[in-house]
Amino acid sequence: MSGVTMEITRRTLVVLLGSALYEAGSKPARAQTDALPSWNDGAVKKSITDFVARVTTPGTADFVPPAERIATFDNDGTLWCEQPFYFQLAFAFDRIKVMAPQHPEWKTTQPFKAILDKDMKALAASGEKGLGQIMTATHAGMTTDDFRQAVLDWTASARHPRFNRPYTDLVYQPMLELLTYLRANGFKTFIVSGGGIEFMRPWVEMVYGIPPEQVVGSSGVVKFEMGANGKPELMKIAKVEFVDDGPGKPVGINRFIGRRPIFAFGNSDGDWQMLQWTAAGSGARFAGIVHHTDADREYAYDRPSKIGQLDKAWDEAKAKGWTVVDMKQDWKTVFPEKP
Amino acid sequence: MSGVTMEITRRTLVVLLGSALYEAGSKPARAQTDALPSWNDGAVKKSITDFVARVTTPGTADFVPPAERIATFDNDGTLWCEQPFYFQLAFAFDRIKVMAPQHPEWKTTQPFKAILDKDMKALAASGEKGLGQIMTATHAGMTTDDFRQAVLDWTASARHPRFNRPYTDLVYQPMLELLTYLRANGFKTFIVSGGGIEFMRPWVEMVYGIPPEQVVGSSGVVKFEMGANGKPELMKIAKVEFVDDGPGKPVGINRFIGRRPIFAFGNSDGDWQMLQWTAAGSGARFAGIVHHTDADREYAYDRPSKIGQLDKAWDEAKAKGWTVVDMKQDWKTVFPEKP
Numbered sequence: 236m237s238g239v240t241m242e243i244t245r246r247t248l249v250v251l252l253g254s255a256l257y258e259a260g261s262k263p264a265r266a267q268t269d270a271l272p273s274w275n276d277g278a279v280k281k282s283i284t285d286f287v288a289r290v291t292t293p294g295t296a297d298f299v300p301p302a303e304r305i306a307t308f309d310n311d312g313t314l315w316c317e318q319p320f321y322f323q324l325a326f327a328f329d330r331i332k333v334m335a336p337q338h339p340e341w342k343t344t345q346p347f348k349a350i351l352d353k354d355m356k357a358l359a360a361s362g363e364k365g366l367g368q369i370m371t372a373t374h375a376g377m378t379t380d381d382f383r384q385a386v387l388d389w390t391a392s393a394r395h396p397r398f399n400r401p402y403t404d405l406v407y408q409p410m411l412e413l414l415t416y417l418r419a420n421g422f423k424t425f426i427v428s429g430g431g432i433e434f435m436r437p438w439v440e441m442v443y444g445i446p447p448e449q450v451v452g453s454s455g456v457v458k459f460e461m462g463a464n465g466k467p468e469l470m471k472i473a474k475v476e477f478v479d480d481g482p483g484k485p486v487g488i489n490r491f492i493g494r495r496p497i498f499a500f501g502n503s504d505g506d507w508q509m510l511q512w513t514a515a516g517s518g519a520r521f522a523g524i525v526h527h528t529d530a531d532r533e534y535a536y537d538r539p540s541k542i543g544q545l546d547k548a549w550d551e552a553k554a555k556g557w558t559v560v561d562m563k564q565d566w567k568t569v570f571p572e573k574p
Numbered sequence: 575m576s577g578v579t580m581e582i583t584r585r586t587l588v589v590l591l592g593s594a595l596y597e598a599g600s601k602p603a604r605a606q607t608d609a610l611p612s613w614n615d616g617a618v619k620k621s622i623t624d625f626v627a628r629v630t631t632p633g634t635a636d637f638v639p640p641a642e643r644i645a646t647f648d649n650d651g652t653l654w655c656e657q658p659f660y661f662q663l664a665f666a667f668d669r670i671k672v673m674a675p676q677h678p679e680w681k682t683t684q685p686f687k688a689i690l691d692k693d694m695k696a697l698a699a700s701g702e703k704g705l706g707q708i709m710t711a712t713h714a715g716m717t718t719d720d721f722r723q724a725v726l727d728w729t730a731s732a733r734h735p736r737f738n739r740p741y742t743d744l745v746y747q748p749m750l751e752l753l754t755y756l757r758a759n760g761f762k763t764f765i766v767s768g769g770g771i772e773f774m775r776p777w778v779e780m781v782y783g784i785p786p787e788q789v790v791g792s793s794g795v796v797k798f799e800m801g802a803n804g805k806p807e808l809m810k811i812a813k814v815e816f817v818d819d820g821p822g823k824p825v826g827i828n829r830f831i832g833r834r835p836i837f838a839f840g841n842s843d844g845d846w847q848m849l850q851w852t853a854a855g856s857g858a859r860f861a862g863i864v865h866h867t868d869a870d871r872e873y874a875y876d877r878p879s880k881i882g883q884l885d886k887a888w889d890e891a892k893a894k895g896w897t898v899v900d901m902k903q904d905w906k907t908v909f910p911e912k913p
Contacts, residue, residue, distance in 0.1 A: 447832030493786030
């Protein structure tokens with residue numbers, strides 16, 4: 236079979252797969268269905284669809300073979316909400332409450348007492364040291380299997396304080412559509428997050444359609460051991476191994492993916508170097524930023540924010556002509572409808 | 575990589591993907607072809623095809639959904655030859671010769687002098703310290719892009735001392751068939767090697783049909799920097815970051831893949847814990863070992879060997895009923911025919 240024929244066959248398959256995916260959603264299958272219905276028409280949406288058209292049109296200078304269509308997404312603030320606190324922190328605090336019966340000493344020991352008493356002042360006073368103790372207590376000293384189960388229990392039961400919905404409901408509908416649209420066009424979608432890799436993997440496949448092996452994140456040391464039952468175990472150790480944030484993101488991409496993305500999306504200065512690394516490759520490149528401008532439907536924050544600060548990356552986006560999503564203006568909806 | 579090589583790579587991938595889709599599709603009635611023609615019929619071959627049939631038959635207790643069909647392969651001694659020395663060491667020695675004109679001091683400094691003079695006695699005398707110096711000189715102090723090019727130059731030019739063929743020709747034909755067979759049955763194939771991740775990634779896609787993002791290996795520290803030209807770079811630093819060997823293999827699997835394999839193949843005690851970790855999961859499991867028994871066609875070595883020692887993993891394979899390939903008996907051919 237000639238290369239050209241194969242290429243046409245594959246494109247046909249991709250198109251079929253794409254329409255099948257759209258059909259699986261809510262929209263009736265018809266020609267010219269909008270793959271990004273939650274994105275308002277405008278320059279931002281057009282920058283995405285134009286880029287995808289450029290790199291997927293065979294025989295053009297910008298064509299990129301499917302194997303090289305790597306797209307990376309930050310998670311906190313890019314695929315799901317990160318306010319009023321990183322959701323992984325909410326998990327850690329909730330976990331302290333679940334674990335408390337096994338730790339009677341926490342009733343009188345900070346920073347645990349502060350969480351059990353809902354004493355935010357005392358919690359803040361415990362500072363970085365206190366946060367480290369909370370992360371150690373909730374993220375180490377158990378097997379990877381047990382930690383996975385703890386995360387799944389939490390995603391099933393916990394509710395966001397403002398929206399009163401499961402945290403995994405507070406993902407951005409337009410970004411879900413973007414992930415599906417890219418995959419339908421032969422892209423391989425990855426998460427590259429400063430969040431914990433073991434915290435994301437249990438639920439990202441169900442929520443984003445991204446399998447665990449396409450998740451890059453921060454991690455603690457894990458140790459192989461023979462368990463008491465003669466079965467091998469992987470124990471989570473209280474030691475940071477890799478911080479996948481800022482300059483760590485291109486490093487994490489290199490380590491886990493081994494290819495430079497052609498498409499990357501972030502929302503904060505923690506994504507700055509990932510966007511630089513992506514944009515600096517040869518050929519067509521897409522670098523995008525979600526700017527949180529919608530205090531009514533979500534949150535509004537950028538330069539002075541402690542969570543998800545967007546400052547240097549925003550300046551470079553303006554200078555380099557990267558795509559900056561104005562959430563209020565560019566997104567028709569923010570979160571998926573309640574089931 | 576030349577345009578022609580790129581084209582062949584893409585064609586290979588398209589053909590592999592094509593056959594995978596074909597197999598996964600409607601299965602038209604036609605003569606049953608043997609997917610593993612280089613494997614002699616017998617218990618070993620049957621253990622592989624029986625396992626694949628078990629986990630891919632819908633509606634049975636052992637059925638495994640495609641997303642969870644993770645198969646991991648060691649590289650040195652499992653997918654390609656590792657004698658009379660690890661091929662990555664051959665690369666390092668050859669690289670010293672290529673780099674020597676820029677390092678006139680090497681003419682008089684050990685261990686470099688020993689390599690340039692082909693003085694094996696002096697090289698051996700330099701011991702682990704000397705080896706460390708050679709690895710540092712050849713694997714650090716350059717960008718990841720430059721290192722990738724050095725590896726590609728080497729695979730194109732270097733020849734194995736005994737077989738006088740490119741090192742990338744000395745892959746095992748039966749294992750190439752096994753990789754293709756597994757992928758055609760919905761498996762995702764990964765390399766999990768003690769070798770350097772950046773040493774494998776440039777060529778494994780072309781040779782094994784395994785993309786860089788499905789390679790787990792040992793690594794050195796990499797640092798994000800702004801280059802003199804204002805372009806971001808990833809610099810390879812002379813510091814070991816992760817050793818993906820022995821108990822490191824289940825750790826590497828957890829870190830990079832985030833799922834436990836249901837199928838794993840190794841050849842030495844360096845694969846022991848990967849095989850244990852794989853076999854200890856619930857449901858149907860396959861653990862396989864290549865036993866090098868063929869001094870005529872390849873090499874014969876096991877318990878006392880310094881390279882690829884097979885001792886404890888072999889004992890456990892016997893006790894647990896894992897599959898042990900007798901290379902001499904089970905493989906019709908060892909290497910692919912010369913083109």
